[in-house]
Amino acid sequence: MQEDRFPGHKFLPYLLIAPSIAVIIVFLIGPFVQSIRESLFVSTPFGTKTIYVGLRNYVRLFSSPDYRSSVIATFKFSAFVIIGGLSISLAIAQLLNQKIKGVGFYQVALIWTYAISPTVAGVIWASMFAPATGLIPYIVSKLSGGYTLNWMTNGNIALFVVATAATWKMLGYNIIFFLAGLQNVPDEFLEAAQMDGAGSWKAFWRITFPMLSPTTSFLLFVNMLYAFFQVFGLIDIMTRGGPGNATELLVYKLYRDGFIHLNTGFASAQSLVIFLVISVVAIIQLRIVTQKAIYSR
Amino acid sequence: MSKMTRKTRHDIFIHAILILLVMVLAFPVYFALITSTLSFQESYQYPPKLIPGKQFMSNFQEVWDRINMGRLFFNSTFISIIVAIVKTILALLAAFAYTHFKFRGQGLLFSMCMITQMLPLPVRIVPTYQLMASFNWINSYYALTVPFFASTTGLLLFRQFYLTIPKDLPDAARVDGASPMRYFLQILVPISKTNIAALFVIEFIFMWSQYLWPLIVTTTAEMRVVQIGIKMLLASEQIAPEWNVVMAATVIVMLPPLVVLMLLRKSFVQGIAMQTSK
Numbered sequence: 001m002q003e004d005r006f007p008g009h010k011f012l013p014y015l016l017i018a019p020s021i022a023v024i025i026v027f028l029i030g031p032f033v034q035s036i037r038e039s040l041f042v043s044t045p046f047g048t049k050t051i052y053v054g055l056r057n058y059v060r061l062f063s064s065p066d067y068r069s070s071v072i073a074t075f076k077f078s079a080f081v082i083i084g085g086l087s088i089s090l091a092i093a094q095l096l097n098q099k100i101k102g103v104g105f106y107q108v109a110l111i112w113t114y115a116i117s118p119t120v121a122g123v124i125w126a127s128m129f130a131p132a133t134g135l136i137p138y139i140v141s142k143l144s145g146g147y148t149l150n151w152m153t154n155g156n157i158a159l160f161v162v163a164t165a166a167t168w169k170m171l172g173y174n175i176i177f178f179l180a181g182l183q184n185v186p187d188e189f190l191e192a193a194q195m196d197g198a199g200s201w202k203a204f205w206r207i208t209f210p211m212l213s214p215t216t217s218f219l220l221f222v223n224m225l226y227a228f229f230q231v232f233g234l235i236d237i238m239t240r241g242g243p244g245n246a247t248e249l250l251v252y253k254l255y256r257d258g259f260i261h262l263n264t265g266f267a268s269a270q271s272l273v274i275f276l277v278i279s280v281v282a283i284i285q286l287r288i289v290t291q292k293a294i295y296s297r
Numbered sequence: 298m299s300k301m302t303r304k305t306r307h308d309i310f311i312h313a314i315l316i317l318l319v320m321v322l323a324f325p326v327y328f329a330l331i332t333s334t335l336s337f338q339e340s341y342q343y344p345p346k347l348i349p350g351k352q353f354m355s356n357f358q359e360v361w362d363r364i365n366m367g368r369l370f371f372n373s374t375f376i377s378i379i380v381a382i383v384k385t386i387l388a389l390l391a392a393f394a395y396t397h398f399k400f401r402g403q404g405l406l407f408s409m410c411m412i413t414q415m416l417p418l419p420v421r422i423v424p425t426y427q428l429m430a431s432f433n434w435i436n437s438y439y440a441l442t443v444p445f446f447a448s449t450t451g452l453l454l455f456r457q458f459y460l461t462i463p464k465d466l467p468d469a470a471r472v473d474g475a476s477p478m479r480y481f482l483q484i485l486v487p488i489s490k491t492n493i494a495a496l497f498v499i500e501f502i503f504m505w506s507q508y509l510w511p512l513i514v515t516t517t518a519e520m521r522v523v524q525i526g527i528k529m530l531l532a533s534e535q536i537a538p539e540w541n542v543v544m545a546a547t548v549i550v551m552l553p554p555l556v557v558l559m560l561l562r563k564s565f566v567q568g569i570a571m572q573t574s575k
Contacts, residue, residue, distance in 0.1 A: 003399065003464070004397075004398055004399040005397040005398065005464065005467040005468065005471065005477075006397060006398065006467070006471060006477040006480075009398070009477055010400070012394075012398065012477055012478075013394040013395075013398035013400045013403075014394075014400065016390040016391060016393055016394035016398075017390070017391045017394045017395070017406060017410075019387050019390065019446075020387045020388070020390070020391045020410060020446075021406060021409060021410070023387070023443070023444075023446045023447040024409055024410065024412070024413060024447045026428075027425060027428070027443070027444040027446075027447070028412070028413060028416045028421065029409070029412070029416070030424075030428070031421040031424035031425040031427075031428055032416050032420065032421040032424075034421075034424035034427075035420065035421045035424050038423060038424060092318060095311060095315060095318075096315070098311060100308050100311055100312065101308075102312075106315050106319065107566070108559070108562065109319040109322075109323070110315075110318065110319060110322060111558075112555060112558065112559075113322065114502065115502055115551075115554035115555045115557070115558040116326075116551060116554075116555075117502075117506035117508070117550070117551075117554070118506060118508070119506070119508050119524040119527055119528070119550075120524075120527070120547055120550055121325075123527055123531070123544075123547055124325045124326070124328065124329045124547060125325060127328070127329070127332060127538075127543070128325060128328055130538075130540070133341050133343060133345070133537075134345065135328065135345045135347075138343065138344050138345055168322070168325065171322065176566065176569055177569060177573065180566070180569045180570040180572075180573040181573050183570065184570075184573060214573070215573055225414075225417060228419075229417050229418070229419050230506070232419075232508060232509045233506070233508030233509065233524055233528075236508070236512075236528065237527065237528055237531065251419050251509075254419055254422070255419075255422075255509065258422060258423050259426075259513055264423045267422075267423050268423050268424075271419060271420045271421065271422065271423070272420070274419065274420055275415070278417075278420075279415055282414070282415050
């Protein structure tokens with residue numbers, strides 16, 4: 001599809017991509033391949049000897065109740081962050097995408113959480129929920145007439161608080177992308193639908209939402225990466241996986257097994273399983289985007 | 298009722314909801330700001346205080362002394378700027394190659410760059426750490442920056458833009474006798490300003506937020522980054538956390554990425570809009 005703009009420079013393009021490719025091979029593909037290899041070994045404590053064990057790390061993984069509970073916690077957490085976060089952001093972006101005054105101000109006032117790091121989000125929400133003395137337990141106790149909210153002893157509440165903090169942090173990012181996507185939906189389409197007698201609710205689901213699907217699927221993927229990996233700091237600062245292992249998400253368990261218990265083979269097996277899950281989602285996302293591109297042509 | 302007043306009413310309703318949303322979204326940060334101005338006793342007052350106190354400077358001083366915040370702040374700023382700049386340069390070069398040249402293995406090499414987003418750090422963390430150890434990079438700025446240098450986001454951002462450039466532009470440059478690199482530096486890079494600014498925002502915030510990797514590859518207090526600093530403040534408490542001091546640190550840590558986002562907001566939003574429109 002593209003032509004050579006500077007014929008006769010055979011060597012130059014390789015030179016231009018060489019730095020990127022070098023970084024990718026040395027720091028990404030190399031370690032990833034090594035990760036596959038290591039998942040087939042166990043190392044003795046202090047890493048003095050490694051023993052080939054085949055798929056035993058994986059067998060151990062899938063038969064571990066701790067791992068199963070970590071998968072379930074990750075699933076609940078991600079579902080909350082992705083579905084909750086995306087719906088709220090889309091609703092806010094849709095509100096912003098109207099012809100009203102002060103859109104510039106609202107845009108700034110609603111996207112800034114993008115610049116907040118997960119760790120900062122975590123520590124602020126932890127302080128608001130601080131058991132016995134925090135603001136939210138105070139309000140809850142006042143409203144309910146004495147109920148003591150303690151998220152540090154209740155696993156379900158802990159997961160909820162952690163997920164709320166993570167969702168809050170991501171709203172800014174999601175709103176930016178949804179707003180950009182909404183602005184690409186041509187007005188004529190919506191006007192035509194309205195002339196055909198479709199209400200704005202119907203017009204949204206019939207026209208706006210399908211036309212947003214590249215943005216939505218992109219955000220789905222990014223939010224999943226976020227919920228799987230980038231929230232590590234948030235978990236470490238808020239709960240360290242507790243109470244019990246209620247908030248021990250996969251990435252946290254991986255860190256513990258790999259770097260606290262020094263169980264590198266076991267941790268590498270966990271890495272690979274997570275990789276397979278993201279690949280599947282990435283492929284689905286790519287399908288949606290390319291399908292859409294063909295359709296719009 | 299006239300149409301005009303109905304529109305006005307509708308607008309007032311929208312404004313009311315939006316203002317409410319702005320306040321709800323900002324409340325946690327407001328709460329952090331308030332807490333950072335309180336004394337330790339005030340921060341444990343019941344009911345919790347929602348109006349500012351007078352202790353910000355002393356809390357700030359406490360943070361500075363206790364975790365050597367000056368040093369951590371420098372580390373975070375340094376690695377964020379270095380990574381944002383190098384990533385931008387590598388992405389510009391690669392996008393130029395993929396959109397202006399035709400070469401053998403192009404498709405394969407492009408997919409190799411794309412694979413980056415499927416290999417986030419945690420799926421290769423143990424061997425990457427071992428690699429750092431074998432390079433003797435543990436506890437160095439190399440470990441904190443070099444493994445982050447490849448960027449799919451940047452490559453896609455620039456590629457998307459370069460594909461829309463009319464081919465007359467490079468052709469005219471060539472006819473005028475400009476070398477490819479001269480065309481790149483004098484024409485392509487300057488017209489990429491908006492995208493460069495957008496990428497800088499994305500990568501600066503990304504690096505500033507790093508937590509897991511710095512936690513693993515740094516071993517001494519002077520190589521820590523600000524995110525770990527917050528954790529150090531929390532963990533140093535035996536009994537109740539000193540929320541006032543922790544929040545003073547949090548406010549400091551929050552500022553730089555917010556400033557970067559606000560300063561470059563226009564370019565950032567434009568860059569994103571360019572990427573979403575196919």
